[in-house]
Amino acid sequence: MTDKQKSNIVKSAREIESISKAAALGDRCFSHILGFIEPGMTDQQVADEIGRFLYAGGAEGLAFDTISVSGERSCLPHGEPTDKVIQKGEFLTMDFGAVIDGYCGDMTRTVAIGFVTDEMKRVYETVLEAQLAAIEFIKAGVACFDADKVARDIISNAGYGEYYPHGLGHGVGTLVHEAPTLNAKSIEILEKDMVITIEPGIYIPNKFGVRIEDLAIVTDFGIINKVESKKELIIL
Template sequence: MRLDKLAKTVDKGCGAIFGISNVFYFTGYSGAGVLVYCDGVFTLLVPALEENRALDTKGVEVKVYYPAKIRGDIQYSSVMEALEKIVGNNPLSVDVSYMDVNTYIRLSNKFQIRDISQQVSSLRAVKDPDELENIKVAGEITSIAMKMAMERATEKVSEKQLSGFIDYTMKNEGAEDYAFPSIVASGENSAEPHHIPTNRVIREGDSVVVDIGAKFNGYCFDSTRTLLVKSYSEELRKVYEVVLEAQLEAIDAVTEGIKASEIDRIARKVIERSGFGKYFIHSTGHGVGIDVHESPYVSFNSNDVLKENMVITVEPGIYIKGKFGVRIEDTLIVTKGKPVVLETTYKLL
């Protein structure tokens, strides 16, 4: 049980888990709140407007805070007051990465703080069967939207229109939300990795980067395809083939026990030897789960080592300002052998 794992992580003293995704991981509750562990008891602190949603949470005592005494059973005016009363003089273990600076400073002035962010991210990085199933379903929904995008990209639609079609399709197919705002970037806009869709109409010769992901039962998916509209240049074809080679070589190396930084090195080496090294301006990948970007991190300076049932992306890219960009991304499950690639649709070319 995840709450038991948290209790072992806290070990001595008390613990407070901040961040919607962290609290959801340990409890299944997805609203605003703080999970507190002290003296063997788990308390879920929620604002009054979230009380009804929180009451069904198993394994915890739900307590409500509100700045005004609107009911006699509301014990706390704020999270800070609740922590002071529950934790007392005990040391407090917290995941520092999921709290803002102001909260950290206030807690540091009240308690002896122990950072357990590394332990929590390690727990979340290795997925259990239910998590893997939710990610797979999110991938199936994303796949339907991606195939639709491939078909409609040739209809002289704008980036905004195509992203709207994508979002509608994901929701219509069962997504509860989008893992992130859908990216549709065409022509020279595709050289911006995190481009915000505009009214630019897709036309012949374009490179169209489509980066999308559905969210299902609290879990994300992440997929990117670069669509090449007919009459594209030989230069664009070459860049696409380099990115695809880099991605396939990196994916082929993914297995339990390999350093995440080595996956980045493999992809980067392919692009560098092709003369495009300076145009690969982001890391090769990241973990995917409740958050679309979470541990492990597949970058040149990552200290993470891949483990079975981690879920990561592999997404090299080349971006030439004023011309075009190409990115190809798959989400995959790490195994003891070759990874399971959660394919959204076949590669182009």
Template sequence: MSNIQTFQSKLKDDSYAAIIYSEHNRYYFTGFPSSDGLLFITKDHAVFLIDSRYIEAAKKQAQGCEVVLMTDTKAQLAELVKKFDVKEIGIESYDMPVSTAQQFKRMLPDIKFDLSDSISETISHMRMIKSDAEIENIKKAQAITDAAFDHILEYIKPGVSERDIALEIEYFMKKNGAKGPSFDLITITGENTSLPHGVPGDRKIKAGDFFTMDTGAVVNGYCSDMTRTVAVGKITSEQKKVYDTVLKAQTEALNALAAGKKCSDIDKIARDIIDNAGYKGCFGHGLGHSVGLLIHEEPRLSPSCDAILEPGMIMTVEPGIYLEGRFGVRIEDMVLITKDGIINFSKSPKELITL
């Protein structure tokens, strides 16, 4: 069953339709990338309205839907509503701006609009469980990420800037089959490593620094995500203690990951190790998140997420310790939850590398 067919089976009745407007959900349902367009889905029909820039390619590539040239959105939506006898339309509440929803309501003043989270929740849960094809794309993206890590190690040395490392990684990824990085790469050194989402700049690597790389690639629309921290020259005993603590927290959390476990319980395992080592308050973010078409998807490994892990979910596990103004360490792997345990897609070494 295709993604569109699965979604159609979850619509409440024959008079209900959904407008899929967001770029990532259009791609999820049609398999066709585009910066504009909308998908109109009822129980039995799916129509993809798309403009002239994409129409020829969409007719060849879009899956499970009728592709129609978008000429007059208001008139075409009115025609679809009449043709399929639609009485109510649901929207993507998580993704559609209020102004856009109001625009659609003005186009169709006689139609009831469902502004609840129903459509978005349905799609979100569908996207939590990855298909074999999605998993294969994510594995390919991670293989490029691992290769980029191996490639970049020889470039990490005193005098090289954070920005230069980011540029080299991005170039390598694109040269080796990625569309590009799956987010703005985090390649930071020295005191900047205490910033979980630090931005690479002109700061140059020095002996005694930690260097943290949070990187990922995109293949066929799907993301990977991995973080490694390496040492440049001799580091202090405290730096080594922090690194070992983060690695232990990650190892124990990975060992506990399994279908049927609660997300918040996995987070607690890693958080307790870090807190008990004397670093309470130094791990401010959640332990991990799902990955797919977006780099951050549901569910989350966090204290506030009570979702239950299921086979087919892809999760990151990324504990960190951040000592403000001094240094930080994060180690991140990306794994697939299976009925028998997990498969770790991240192959890069985690024992501390000293360059």
């Protein structure tokens, strides 16, 4: 890795400050959207309100097209919002981010509408356990594939390994997907002041999906999580 490449991956204090501002706006947006969502709305209406709030809060752009997918469509990791109506007994996954000072935020939360089944609760708790374990494990000097393995092993041991098709996370900066890549094949080593996502998920076809994503600064002692929104299962 050249010094030039490293400078693009390891963020300066100024860059981290801008990313932190974007993450904080995302937290405020999530708090707002919890009071906005109601059964009978469409996924598209939720996505539109997320965008409206982010722009009203000072975003100069969206880091990517907002994901808002409910019910069976929540099993699509990168599903686009549609006019599908949100109903009770469904999960709703929202993945969004603001651009502040040219730098991206990125967070995902999955919430339930009305009630959950035992299976939905079990899957949610498995994803949360995997994410918390990865958060506890990650620090400077850790190999990306080892970080991925911590979360993946929990999901696999719970019987959902085949439903976890993507990696644990990725770098974030002026682009929402940058180096490093945290997946089962990545030999990259995490360094202090890298900014990464931590986002395991389970996606069961024709049923539902769950993803929980935080944005974090890698340090020598662990991570500094820039997303403060609640992660325990929320039932609206």
